[in-house]
Amino acid sequence: MAEITRVALDAMGGDNAPGEIVKGAVDAVSREKNVQIFLVGKEDAIQAELVKYEYDKERIEVVHAAEVIEMAEPPVNAIRKKKDSSIVVGMKLVKTGKADAFVSAGSTGAVLVGGQVIVGRIKGVDRAPLAPLIPTAKGFSLLIDCGANVDARPAHLVQFAKMGTVYMEHIMNVKNPKVGIVNIGAEEEKGNALVKETFPLLRKAEDINFAGSVEARDIPYGKVDVIVCEAFAGNIILKLFEGTGAVLISKIKEGLMSTLRSKIGALLIKPALKETVKSFDSSEYGGAPLLGLNGLVVKTHGSSKSKEICNTILQCVTFKNQRISEKIKDCIQAEQKSAE
């Protein structure tokens, strides 16, 4: 029998909490039998949602936490002061080994800070990168790092490349994933100081399939599977990608409503267009993992609905079954042995 994956779920995080979060948990236990969920947050509010559903009561447990960290709060302060918040209480379940993973749609900053200071990094991992999947023309690519560590150093980027490779290979089933470093040209001599220093380190790194530079223009085409960059660039890529897609689609919709002829056409293309837009919908893949920690921490979109929450819980199951943390540990520690 497979092991049980225990997921601590922040019931209070995100725009649609607790309703959609609780629904996502209920959906997950009905779809996957080897999962146990701790719904962390205000007990009354969570129970008021849970009573709406039929579910296996053995597998969803409410863990009360009286406080909520708001989106706008400075994260370091919030993690330090709100000891009884759903994020701090949920992360402590991972820290103490009661849960394998923590999932939140709440404050990104608080999740990043809490991951590092409460859950803690795997020995040898210098920085824990946030690594969302982004949809591309070919499928999806992992963008690593994308929010946790601005002004990273070359050695950090090499670890990102290794951790991203493990994730894509074992969670997303991409064989020998291609790794590219974000750059402003294809040639090795191009780039800023960070990229120029990192390039030769990636070329000689073991355990990765380094494909050289990737220009931003090629990212949406899915030229590489693991897109390595420091967090400032990664954040720009992620946010611009989302913003450009949203504006373009809304402009197209506006265009379709501009004439009677185009309105009729719009009715006819609606089903096909819906499929296309869906292929660019990252909620299909679950949330963004914070890699390199002693346990899994996943940040989902603030606007997450039950589908993204449910998919993220299933992603936690794969993460545990594939022993990703152990694989990351092995690969980082091998790097350090070979450096000794």
Next chain:
Amino acid sequence: MAEITRVALDAMGGDNAPGEIVKGAVDAVSREKNVQIFLVGKEDAIQAELVKYEYDKERIEVVHAAEVIEMAEPPVNAIRKKKDSSIVVGMKLVKTGKADAFVSAGSTGAVLVGGQVIVGRIKGVDRAPLAPLIPTAKGFSLLIDCGANVDARPAHLVQFAKMGTVYMEHIMNVKNPKVGIVNIGAEEEKGNALVKETFPLLRKAEDINFAGSVEARDIPYGKVDVIVCEAFAGNIILKLFEGTGAVLISKIKEGLMSTLRSKIGALLIKPALKETVKSFDSSEYGGAPLLGLNGLVVKTHGSSKSKEICNTILQCVTFKNQRISEKIKDCIQAEQKSAE
């Protein structure tokens, strides 16, 4: 009578040279009477195109240059060695005052290097930024800097903000343009070391309307008119913007061809969709100026057709008539006086 603007045009640069470049020149002299064009490049090849058209022969002159700088050549070397290339000969026309502006669809690197070493910077300008217009939901924004200077310093970004303001105000007629610095969050304490140091300098800078941070997500919505960033980030923004748009549109077209129903719908929406796609077509606005030089240098897309070349030549006329170089000089020198 208005002054004549003299434009040196690289007839050999870009994917469609010399055919589309020559056609663009012919279109420009027929649309604007106060312009004189030097077509720089291989005389035979240029004449073979010119004979196809009727045009005012007084206003288009061929300046022979025997060499061509290829896209893949290392730019510094190319500028130094190919003294008789169309880029070097064209830029020298600006340097010696025979032309007001130089326009090329050729190697971006060579144009950037040549601009700095041949045309030269205005006294007081530390770096010459490349500043393309990017289409947004509201119209367009100026992205500055986007290719010339990786690892810029805070004082450079302040100059970019000022030069961008002059350009948007006097070339694009945006009153009191809003300036934003690219950042990973809206709050002042967010950002990498460069942004944190630059933020207070922008807040106290005179002659600009500083609106604080702009997140990448808000760029396509046109939240600010002048988007300030260092070139590595700017290059990512420009290229990702282009790449995402292209992939999304091709995916949508593919979706439209997927069923008979959607194919019929596609025929009906085609005119409306074409208008929408056109509003995202940056060739409407001409090329990207390299600002802060002793004369105007403009880089157009490598794939430029005659329309973009013609629009860029007209943009050079506005640049001269509005005395943009003088305005930039005044504004940078005022900054330095107030610092003394």
